Amino acid sequence: MLLLALESSCDETAAAVVRDGREVLSNIISSQIDLHAVYGGVVPELASRRHLEVINPLVDEALQRAGITAGDLEGVAVTSGPGLTGALLVGVSFAKAFAYALNIPFIGVHHIEAHIQAIRLEQEVAYPFLGAAVSGGHTHLYRVDGIGSYRLLGRTIDDAAGEAFDKVAKMLGLGYPGGPLIDKLAVRYDSGEIKFPRPLLNRTNHDFSFSGLKTAVLSYIQGLPQPLSEQQVGQVASAFQQAAVDVLTAKTLRAAQREELERIVVAGGVACNSGLRQRFADLTAGSGIQVYFPKPLLCADNAAMIAVAADYYLSHGKRSGFDLNAVSSWPLEQVSL
Ligand code: ATP
Ligand code: MG
Ligand code: FE
DSSP: OEEEEEEOSSSEEEEEEEETTTEEEEEEEEEOHHHHHTTTSOOHHHHHHHHHHHHHHHHHHHHHHHTOOGGGOOEEEEEEESSOHHHHHHHHHHHHHHHHHHTOOEEEEEHHHHHHHGGGGTOOOOSSEEEEEESSSOEEEEEEEETTEEEEEEEBSSOOHHHHHHHHHHHTTOOSSHHHHHHHHHHHOOOTTOOOOOTTTTOSSSOBOOHHHHHHHHHHHHTSOSSOOHHHHHHHHHHHHHHHHHHHHHHHHHHHHHTTOOEEEEESGGGGOHHHHHHHHHHHTTTSOEEEOOOHHHHSSOSHHHHHHHHHHHHTTOOOOTTOOOOSSOOGGGOOO
């Protein structure tokens, strides 16, 4: 099917045209980083307004770049949750109106299912696999048996990994979003003598915690004479990333082993992290476990990923109705074909 896909769950407005859930004809992203940077985080009301301003021209451009017209489309896919309600509603309302005008089906997609299934735009990964969603709002491990089939194995009990990256970056005065900035510093600096805790590393369950790590970083920073030198900032960033990466990789691999899963798909914005990618590669070399990462553009929020599960659902006769609503909180286990 030839689908228009839309994403507006947080601070990126994105539109894509994808054929058969696989072939990306266009995939464009309008980021709101400039808008929220001064506040050090996403301001929901501003996010919704910006989505509203850009969605029309963005869709036009996605169609144009794909070399098609609206009349060629066979369906519309949209993120309907989880995320910021006002932001989601922009995409959901647009999708309904667009589909109504063209008399084609539309479907609401779970944002985290889209992150996990994004890998299919690049390669097949056989089921079952372990899906690790590490992003601004999630640090969740799932057993994935197919599109529409997820079982939660473990999750963060407080902050998400991306949230911790962003907050630590803010403490260090680095700017927003912090993940890529910490990543860059961790490439340039080592952690020196600094060693932060690895929360829940030795617990037998598959849950994560990042709030204590964040507090440990804050107390460490507050114990230093101000302002920090460039090297101190680099070392703190590096030590924090090492702690986060250690816990993420160790616990994900342990969960895969316990569940006897030989394939791991790591997805979401934090999956861009170079330290995380490297450590997974090091730890699994020669182990028989295969770790897959979508390319960075497909790890971060984008609309092409929304088309993957949507194409499968629509092709199997599933549709959303005009009563489709934005759902801010929506456990992935509840999705089904
Ligand atoms: P969710 O997907 O849970 O709804 P979200 O959509 O806001 O949340 P994403 O856009 O998937 O989250 O990911 C954004 C997060 O990824 C931010 O917290 C950002 O700091 C983090 N991130 C992006 N690049 C990197 C990187 N290289 N290293 C670490 N974190 C990163
Ligand atoms: Mg974002
Ligand atoms: Fe996301």
